[in-house]
Amino acid sequence: LLSKNIFGPDTFTPEGMKIITDTTCLRDIVARNVSNPSDVACSFQSVKPVPGPQRFAPLLRIVETLDFAFGRGWEGYFTNKAAKYGAPVFYSHALLSGVVVMDTKGCEVFTNWDGQLAKDEAFGTTTAPKELTGGVVPSVFGNGAAHEKYKALYQDILMARRGELTSTFQAVLATHAADWVANDTTCLRDGIERMCIGFLFNWYFDLDVDTDAVRKAYNDIFGHKPRSWARLNPFSDLHKAQATIEDLTVRLKVSPRFREYGQMAKAKGLNNETALAQQLLFMVGMNNYLGLQSMMKSLVGELANNPEYTDALRADPQMDSALPSLVQETLRLHPPVFFIYGRAQEDFVLQTSAGGYQIVKDTHLTGVIPLVQRDPEIYEDSDTFRPARHADGAHARHLIWPHAQTDAQVTATDHGCPGKDVAAYIGTLFAGAMVRDYEWDLRDAPEWTDRKFDLNVAAPMGDMTTSYFRNRV
Numbered sequence: 338l339l340s341k342n343i344f345g346p347d348t349f350t351p352e353g354m355k356i357i358t359d360t361t362c363l364r365d366i367v368a369r370n371v372s373n374p375s376d377v378a379c380s381f382q383s384v385k386p387v388p389g390p391q392r393f394a395p396l397l398r399i400v401e402t403l404d405f406a407f408g409r410g411w412e413g414y415f416t417n418k419a420a421k422y423g424a425p426v427f428y429s430h431a432l433l434s435g436v437v438v439m440d441t442k443g444c445e446v447f448t449n450w451d452g453q454l455a456k457d458e459a460f461g462t463t464t465a466p467k468e469l470t471g472g473v474v475p476s477v478f479g480n481g482a483a484h485e486k487y488k489a490l491y492q493d494i495l496m497a498r499r500g501e502l503t504s505t506f507q508a509v510l511a512t513h514a515a516d517w518v519a520n521d522t523t524c525l526r527d528g529i530e531r532m533c534i535g536f537l538f539n540w541y542f543d544l545d546v547d548t549d550a551v552r553k554a555y556n557d558i559f560g561h562k563p564r565s566w567a568r569l570n571p572f573s574d575l576h577k578a579q580a581t582i583e584d585l586t587v588r589l590k591v592s593p594r595f596r597e598y599g600q601m602a603k604a605k606g607l608n609n610e611t612a613l614a615q616q617l618l619f620m621v622g623m624n625n626y627l628g629l630q631s632m633m634k635s636l637v638g639e640l641a642n643n644p645e646y647t648d649a650l651r652a653d654p655q656m657d658s659a660l661p662s663l664v665q666e667t668l669r670l671h672p673p674v675f676f677i678y679g680r681a682q683e684d685f686v687l688q689t690s691a692g693g694y695q696i697v698k699d700t701h702l703t704g705v706i707p708l709v710q711r712d713p714e715i716y717e718d719s720d721t722f723r724p725a726r727h728a729d730g731a732h733a734r735h736l737i738w739p740h741a742q743t744d745a746q747v748t749a750t751d752h753g754c755p756g757k758d759v760a761a762y763i764g765t766l767f768a769g770a771m772v773r774d775y776e777w778d779l780r781d782a783p784e785w786t787d788r789k790f791d792l793n794v795a796a797p798m799g800d801m802t803t804s805y806f807r808n809r810v
Contacts (some may be wrong), residue, residue: 384686384693387436389418389428397430405431410788411675415439415705426687426694433462435701436687436694441712441735443689444704447677448741450752454679454702455480461678461703463559465623466567468579471586471615477624486605487616489749493601495759498540502759506766509536514775517806525637525779525801530556533630537621542594546585554578555622559792582622586614628760631673631796632664636768638783638797639667639722646724650772657769662727664764665736665743669710670722671785671795672738677704690714706738707795777806 390397405414415437418427425440438444446453458464458478465475476487513532517523531548538544538551557574561567567575589595590610595617602613640647650656650663681700686693696702711719715735716726726732733744739760741753754760771777783797 384695387426387428387694387696388422388424391428394430394434398432398434401429401431405790410786411790411794412708412787415708425689425691429703433701435703436696438687438689438702438704439708440690441709441715443687444677444709444737446687446702447679447704448737448745448753450679453682453685455682456484456752457678457680457701460559461676465558466561466564466575468575469554469558469582470619471611473612473615475619475623476616485749486607488755490598490602490605490607491620491755492749494541494598495756502540503766505540506536506763507770509539510767510770514770517803518775518808521803521805521807522780523803523806525803526634527800529633529637530630533626533633537625537629541621542589542592544588544592550581551585551622552626554581555626556792558623582618585618589614589618624754625756627792628673629763631671631793632668632760632764633767634796634801635667635671636664636764637771637779637801638785640768640771641779641783643722647772656773657765659724660765660769661761662724663768664761665727665733666722666724667764668738668761669736670707672706672710673795674738674740675706675790675794677706677737677740678702704737710736710738774809775806776809778804780804
C-alpha cells in the first residue's frame with residue numbers, strides 16, 4: 338500500500354494524516370537498515386504533477402522574462418511563483434522554460450545526479466563567446482569522460498599547489514593592501530578584483546599579468562551582446578578580450594607550470610595542449626576568479642554592515658576558529674553562483690519537502706541556490722546574518738553553494754566544485770587579514786540587489802569605496 342501511495346490526503350482526513358505523518362516507526366525501521374539513516378525520507382503523499390502552465394511556452398518566456406528582468410526582479414519573481422502555486426517546485430518560463438526547485442530536499446537531485454540529470458553546454462541560456470574559450474567546450478559544462486578527466490586534473494593541480502597557497506595569497510594581498518592604505522580612500526570593488534587576478538595567475542602559473550585587462554576580459558565573459566555586432570566591430574570589447582586571452586594562452590603554454598600540468602594531463606589521456614591551455618584559463622578566469630572576488634566583496638560587505646560582530650572578532654583571541662563560520666554564513670546568504678542546472682535524462686520522481694513531483698525526461702531543472710539556502714524550515718531567521726549558526730557544523734549538509742553539499746567529499750564523477758574547500762579557506766585568509774591587520778570603513782553601507790540579475794549579482798552593489806583604510810597598530 339505504501340509503494341502505491343495509498344496513504345494520502347485523498348484517503349484520510351487531516352486528523353488522520355497528522356497521525357500517520359507523526360508515526361515514525363516505518364522510518365525507524367528503514368533507518369536501521371540503511372547506511373545513512375539521516376538521508377531517509379518517508380512520504381505518505383502521492384506523486385504530483387509539477388504545477389504551472391506548459392502551453393504557449395514561447396509567449397510565456399517573453400512575458401515572464403520581462404517580469405524577471407524589469408518587473409518583480411529575480412527574487413520577487415521566484416518567491417511570487419512559489420506562493421502562487423503553494424509549492425517549492427513549479428514550471429517557470431523566465432529566460433528558458435523548465436522546472437524550478439526551491440527547497441533543500443528537492444535540490445539534493447543536483448548534488449547526487451545518479452544518472453537522472455546531465456549538464457547542458459551553458460549556464461541556462463548563457464554561453465561564453467567561442468573566441469574567449471578557444472572554441473572548446475569548457476569542462477564545467479561537460480558530462481562523462483569530457484568532464485571527469487579534466488575535473489580529476491583540477492583536483493590534482495590543487496593538491497600540487499596547496500603547499501604555496503597561504504604564502505602566495507598573503508604576499509599578494511599585502512602588496513595590494515599597501516596600495517589601499519597609501520590611497521586611504523580606495524575602490525575596494527576594483528581593488529579586490531585586481532588582487533584576485535594577481536593571486537590566481539601567480540599561484541597557479543607563476544605569471545604576472547595585466548590585472549585590469551584580464552579582469553575586464555573575465556568580468557564580461559558571458560556578455561558581448563549582440564554577438565554578431567561585437568564580432569563585426571573590430572574595436573569592440575569582445576575583440577579586446579579575445580586579444581587578452583590569446584596573449585595569456587601564448588604565455589601560459591611556454592611556462593614551466595604548464596609543462597608540469599601537461600604531464601599530469603597526459604597521464605589522464607588529455608593530449609591536446611591548446612585545449613588544455615584553454616580549459617585551464619577558463620577554470621582560473623571564470624570558475625576561480627569570478628567566485629573568489631564575489632565572495633570577498635560579500636565578506637567585506639557583511640563585516641561593514643555588522644560592526645559589533647567585527648569588533649567582537651577583533652577582540653576574540655580565538656578569532657581564527659570563528660572565521661570558517663563567517664565564511665559559511667556569507668556564502669549562505671550570497672552564493673557566488675545563483676543557479677544550478679541540469680536536464681532530466683529519464684522520467685523520475687523528484688522528492689521534496691512537499692512530497693514527490695513527476696519530472697519528465699528532457700525537462701530543464703533549475704535550483705535557485707540563494708533561496709534554497711534561506712529555507713525557513715532549515716534556518717531560523719533565515720534572512721539574518723548570523724555566523725554562529727554554523728559553529729556546530731549542523732547546517733553544512735544544507736549549504737549547496739559549491740553545487741554540492743558543503744561537507745561532501747567531491748569526486749571526479751560528480752558536479753561539485755573541486756575547489757570548494759580551497760575557496761572557503763581563502764575566504765578565511767582574506768577575512769582574517771581584513772579584521773586583524775587593517776581598520777577600514779565603507780563610505781556607503783553595502784547593499785545587495787534582489788531585483789537586477791547579472792554575473793555579479795551575489796556581490797554588493799556599487800564601487801565599495803572606503804572612507805579610510807589603515808594599518809592596525
